[in-house]
Amino acid sequence: MGRIAAALAAVAPVAAAAIIGNAATLPNITPWYESLVKPPFNPPNSVFGPVWTVLYILMAWAFFRVLRSPRGAARGHAILLFLVQITLNAAWSVAFFGFHSPGTGLVVIVMLVTALAATVHAFLAVDRIAGGVLIPYLGWVAFAALLNVSIWWLN
Numbered sequence: 001m002g003r004i005a006a007a008l009a010a011v012a013p014v015a016a017a018a019i020i021g022n023a024a025t026l027p028n029i030t031p032w033y034e035s036l037v038k039p040p041f042n043p044p045n046s047v048f049g050p051v052w053t054v055l056y057i058l059m060a061w062a063f064f065r066v067l068r069s070p071r072g073a074a075r076g077h078a079i080l081l082f083l084v085q086i087t088l089n090a091a092w093s094v095a096f097f098g099f100h101s102p103g104t105g106l107v108v109i110v111m112l113v114t115a116l117a118a119t120v121h122a123f124l125a126v127d128r129i130a131g132g133v134l135i136p137y138l139g140w141v142a143f144a145a146l147l148n149v150s151i152w153w154l155n
Contacts, residue, residue, distance in 0.1 A: 001067050010064035013086045018056050021093035028097040036102075039150040055137045059086070065130040066123055078122035085119045088112040102152035109145045116141055
């Protein structure tokens with residue numbers, strides 16, 4: 001795959017997830033999310049935007065590297081897993097914020113953590129840098145899962 005085609009193919013699903021996530025999240029911060037009881041370790045709302053921006057950039061770059069790697073079964077498997085996890089990424093925002101449902105969000109984020117861990121493993125097999133670049137994202141989603149379960153429990 002050429003550089004431009006790979007760049008477009010890498011950015012498109014990540015941008016779509018970001019757009020869907022923002023569309024589900026932003027209108028529901030006030031008053032719904034602000035009214036929820038949150039754990040003491042919940043970061044301020046101002047932290048989430050910058051963190052997600054960096055993570056989405058890293059995701060697109062990692063996916064670009066995998067798309068540019070030599071064809072093979074491992075690459076195809078890594079691409080499929082990436083597309084599954086990025087779909088779950090967007091679905092979490094819709095479930096949690098859009099549906100005002102921490103319980104549904106919890107179900108989705110457990111699937112996301114599982115799919116993302118598998119994606120990291122698959123990326124490491126294709127391109128070690130691409131796999132390594134996704135590790136902060138996995139850490140953040142694991143933290144988000146802890147926040148999600150805490151919010152579900154407290155509310």
